[in-house]
Amino acid sequence: VTKLSLLVKALEGETTTSVETSLLLFHQRILPNIDNNILCGNSLVNSDFYDAVLNLNPKEERKINVFNWKKRFNQITDVFDAIIGNPPYRTLQLGKKQTSEKDYLLEYYKTHFPYSFDYKINLFALFIEKSISIISQNGIFSMIIPSAFYNSQSYSKLREYLLKNGSFSLLCDLRYKVFEQAEIGGNAIFFFKKNLKEEKIQFHSVDSYENFKNPKIQNILKENISKENGFNLNIDNEYIKVINKILQVETVELGSITKIYQGIITGDNKKYITVKPKNDKWKKIIRGRDINKYSITFDNNFVLYEPEKLWSNTDLKMFDVPEKIISRQTSDKLVAAIDTERYFSLDSTHVIHLTTNKITFKYLLALFNSKLMNFIYQSRVKEGGRVFAQVKVVNLKPLPIRLINKKDKNESTIFKEIENLVDKIMDTNKEIRKKIIQHEKDLLFEKAEHFTNEIDKRVYQIYNLNKEEIEIIEKND
Numbered sequence: 001v002t003k004l005s006l007l008v009k010a011l012e013g014e015t016t017t018s019v020e021t022s023l024l025l026f027h028q029r030i031l032p033n034i035d036n037n038i039l040c041g042n043s044l045v046n047s048d049f050y051d052a053v054l055n056l057n058p059k060e061e062r063k064i065n066v067f068n069w070k071k072r073f074n075q076i077t078d079v080f081d082a083i084i085g086n087p088p089y090r091t092l093q094l095g096k097k098q099t100s101e102k103d104y105l106l107e108y109y110k111t112h113f114p115y116s117f118d119y120k121i122n123l124f125a126l127f128i129e130k131s132i133s134i135i136s137q138n139g140i141f142s143m144i145i146p147s148a149f150y151n152s153q154s155y156s157k158l159r160e161y162l163l164k165n166g167s168f169s170l171l172c173d174l175r176y177k178v179f180e181q182a183e184i185g186g187n188a189i190f191f192f193k194k195n196l197k198e199e200k201i202q203f204h205s206v207d208s209y210e211n212f213k214n215p216k217i218q219n220i221l222k223e224n225i226s227k228e229n230g231f232n233l234n235i236d237n238e239y240i241k242v243i244n245k246i247l248q249v250e251t252v253e254l255g256s257i258t259k260i261y262q263g264i265i266t267g268d269n270k271k272y273i274t275v276k277p278k279n280d281k282w283k284k285i286i287r288g289r290d291i292n293k294y295s296i297t298f299d300n301n302f303v304l305y306e307p308e309k310l311w312s313n314t315d316l317k318m319f320d321v322p323e324k325i326i327s328r329q330t331s332d333k334l335v336a337a338i339d340t341e342r343y344f345s346l347d348s349t350h351v352i353h354l355t356t357n358k359i360t361f362k363y364l365l366a367l368f369n370s371k372l373m374n375f376i377y378q379s380r381v382k383e384g385g386r387v388f389a390q391v392k393v394v395n396l397k398p399l400p401i402r403l404i405n406k407k408d409k410n411e412s413t414i415f416k417e418i419e420n421l422v423d424k425i426m427d428t429n430k431e432i433r434k435k436i437i438q439h440e441k442d443l444l445f446e447k448a449e450h451f452t453n454e455i456d457k458r459v460y461q462i463y464n465l466n467k468e469e470i471e472i473i474e475k476n477d
Contacts, residue, residue, distance in 0.1 A: 007031050011031070039067075041065050041072070042065045043067050044109070045066050045067060046068060046069060049066055052104070052108065081140070082139060082141065083134070083139070085144075087123060087143060087145065088124065088127075090122065092122065114157075116129045116155075124149075129161070132165055138193070138194060140169075140191060140194070144178070144187055145187065145189075146188070149188060150171075150188060153397075162192060163222070166192060166193050166195050167196040167198055168192050169192070169196060170190065172190065173205050174206050174212075175206060176207060199221060200219045200221060205217075241472075242473060243376065243379055246400060248464075249464055251401055251402050251403070252403060257355055257358070257359070258355055260393045261351045262349075263326075263329070263348065263351060264303060264311075264312075266310050267311035269346075272303055272304045273303055274301070275301060281304055281305055281306060285343065285346060286301070287348050288331065288349050294337050294426050295433075296337045296339055297433075298341070313347065318353075323340050325338055326349050327391065328348070329347065329349050329350050329391050329392075331389060332389035333378070334368055336365060336368050352364075358403050363415060363422075366455050368399075370456055371477045372459050372460060372465075373399060375473045376400065377396075414458050414462055425448050425452060428444050428447050429448060432444045
């Protein structure tokens with residue numbers, strides 16, 4: 001297909017007369033011979049693949065299509081000055097320990113692409129790592145990839161590897177659907193130059209195809225995109241100042257004091273979810289939309305709990321516990337509530353268990369639902385306003401949780417006040433569900449909002465923020 005499109009391009013502007021004249025005068029073919037210019041093969045797999053894998057049948061060998069770089073590019077000394085590409089976007093690890101590739105191929109990728117091979121592997125990341133290894137000392141390469149690369153924890157090692165070997169001269173975030181058939185969210189284009197020492201990087205944000213030539217442009221410092229939790233793109237110095245202040249406080253990562261799970265993936269919701277349970281094998285289940293801050297609304301849905309039939313995330317210990325936090329997974333912000341009803345939950349939720357007795361579920365819930373925590377989350381994961389926004393476990397784990405020193409009288413007082421306010425909000429939400437008249441509901445909503453604001457004030461206090469820093473968070477909420 002590539003060869004054909006190039007040959008058609010070569011004929012642009014030609015006519016029957018011009019072609020006949022060229023043949024008469026030069027006695028040469030009209031179209032150039034590009035057989036040696038367009039090479040086809042699996043550029044991720046070199047011939048050393050055969051050192052570890054033997055006895056493949058011919059069909060498998062043809063499918064893998066090993067590409068010997070030195071042989072196929074024998075006129076080039078191992079490296080290229082420029083590489084451009086639109087690599088495939090395909091995840092290589094699926095649920096139930098299934099993969100989309102043969103085990104021997106995954107093992108090859110694991111050995112040859114250590115910076116791209118993480119808990120979730122995507123082919124586009126392997127192509128990025130490969131490009132770094134085959135560009136010259138001052139070479140440049142550019143690709144269009146999923147924008148998840150900027151922030152997903154899955155690519156933290158690869159981002160760090162890139163920044164150790166050079167820098168980006170330009171980063172572009174395409175906040176519209178570039179490829180109609182691809183369900184990947186946004187796209188990104190980057191220009192990377194090896195050994196580039198420039199400390200400033202130009203960042204383009206494009207919200208529509210029509211504005212591609214007129215992007216929102218700003219310069220960002222390399223140091224602000226070097227964090228392992230993602231590239232802090234499209235945030236100004238005010239954001240960075242507040243985030244750095246928060247991170248100066250003694251905290252622990254949420255992932256170090258909790259276990260966080262995604263809810264059940266049934267594999268077929270129409271088959272396994274019902275509003276008319278037939279027996280006690282059907283368990284109460286909630287979705288992300290049933291969760292609001294500090295409250296859960298059971299919408300009369302039941303799941304057939306037969307783990308061997310369901311797709312994944314079916315461990316009974318995740319759900320059948322006296323107390324847990326359940327948060328929305330399908331959301332552009334942090335929203336969670338405490339569950340004491342032993343609900344099961346679908347994959348549009350996350351289930352959070354505490355693994356320490358240093359804090360309580362109520363205190364953790366208050367931090368999780370606070371404006372401050374959402375500010376930190378949004379600074380790292382640019383999901384705000386996106387239609388298919390999702391809160392991912394890997395982005396929850398690094399959230400900085402302030403532990404309370406209960407021996408400190410002031411901190412102990414704040415801790416008790418926060419817990420009491422959570423109780424008041426939860427009690428108020430129960431009252432709201434009992435009301436029918438909208439005016440009475442509205443009054444209770446205002447009451448709950450007041451208690452929520454009081455919690456935010458105390459959260460700002462325990463993270464040592466001043467008035468100016470609080471105003472920055474409030475105006476960006």
